[in-house]
Amino acid sequence: xxxxxxxxxAAITGxxxxxxxxxxSLLIIILVSLMGYNQQKAQGINLIxxxxxxxxxxxxxxxxxxxxKRSAIIISLSGIVTSAAASLLALKMNPGLLKKFFAxxxxxxxLSELLRKPEGD
Amino acid sequence: MDRLKENKKYIxxxxxxxxxxxxxxxxSGLILVPLLKRVIGLDIKSAHATAIAIAFSLSVxxxxxxxxxxxxxxxxxxxxxxxxxxxxxxGAFCLKKIPKRWLHYIFALFLIFSAVRMLLxx
Numbered sequence: 001x002x003x004x005x006x007x008x009x010a011a012i013t014g015x016x017x018x019x020x021x022x023x024x025s026l027l028i029i030i031l032v033s034l035m036g037y038n039q040q041k042a043q044g045i046n047l048i049x050x051x052x053x054x055x056x057x058x059x060x061x062x063x064x065x066x067x068x069k070r071s072a073i074i075i076s077l078s079g080i081v082t083s084a085a086a087s088l089l090a091l092k093m094n095p096g097l098l099k100k101f102f103a104x105x106x107x108x109x110x111l112s113e114l115l116r117k118p119e120g121d
Numbered sequence: 122m123d124r125l126k127e128n129k130k131y132i133x134x135x136x137x138x139x140x141x142x143x144x145x146x147x148x149s150g151l152i153l154v155p156l157l158k159r160v161i162g163l164d165i166k167s168a169h170a171t172a173i174a175i176a177f178s179l180s181v182x183x184x185x186x187x188x189x190x191x192x193x194x195x196x197x198x199x200x201x202x203x204x205x206x207x208x209x210x211x212g213a214f215c216l217k218k219i220p221k222r223w224l225h226y227i228f229a230l231f232l233i234f235s236a237v238r239m240l241l242x243x
Contacts, residue, residue, distance in 0.1 A: 003200050006204065007201070007203055007204035009201070009204065010202070011204040011205070011208035012208060013205065014208020014209040014212060015208040015209070015212035015215065016212060017205070017208070025148060025232065026228075026231075028147070029239075032239070033238065033239060038192075040193075041193050041197070043146025043187065044146060044192040044193025045198050047187055048195065048202075049201050049205060050176070051177065051180060053209065054176060054180070055177065057170075058174055058177060061174070066166055066169075067174050068161070070131070071131060071161055075138065075153075076178035077135065078133075078134075078135030079134075079139035079142065079149075080179065082135070082138075082139030082140045083143035083179040083183045084139075085140075085143065086139060086142070086183075087186035089143070089144065090144045090145070099239055100240060101144065105148055106235055106236040108151070109148070110231075110236060111229075113225060113228060114229035116225070
């Protein structure tokens with residue numbers, strides 16, 4: 001039963017992701033707020049869940065030469081350092097506190113989504 | 122000197138994106154897309170594509186730490202991937218049939234509502 005519910009949750013976020021609307025934050029929110037998952041576990045699920053989807057999108061973007069190589073390489077290399085450090089920090093942090101920080105990120109995401117001009121849709 | 126200054130922008134964007142990705146297990150696209158557009162000067166399409174490439178590299182590293190730290194395992198995620206694949210296909214199919222602008226507003230309000238709820242409740 002739990003598996004069926006998880007699959008439905010994933011399908012709903014998948015529908016929105018497929019339409020280009022941020023599914024990642026949505027998955028973490030549902031897992032933590034509605035299903036009672038631990039914040040770190042929900043974030044870990046989101047990380048792994050993202051990889052195959054992103055990989056398939058990347059293949060298409062590489063074929064169409066949409067990726068700016070210089071940005072991708074330099075930004076990734078510097079980002080790897082802080083993502084490793086921040087992951088270690090997140091794993092050590094109190095889940096309740098991490099949830100509060102995450103809520104602030106979601107609030108910013110919501111406000112920017114609300115104020116965004118509907119360009120290029 | 123100019124070259125160093127130019128690379129500095131990329132490095133700072135990377136450091137910031139890495140912090141968000143590692144700390145929250147995603148969400149770096151939130152800052153990457155606007156920064157790639159405004160600071161680096163990419164057009165919308167390549168900003169999105171490049172953000173996915175960067176988020177992918179960062180997520181691989183973060184995922185390794187989350188898995189080795191015991192926060193999550195592959196078996197936790199399998200069912201989500203299955204549902205996500207089905208949902209993603211349906212979403213791509215529905216893309217042209219649903220008024221996207223309204224969906225964005227509903228999504229934005231849902232995010233704000235959830236954030237406030239998470240901040241107020243424990």
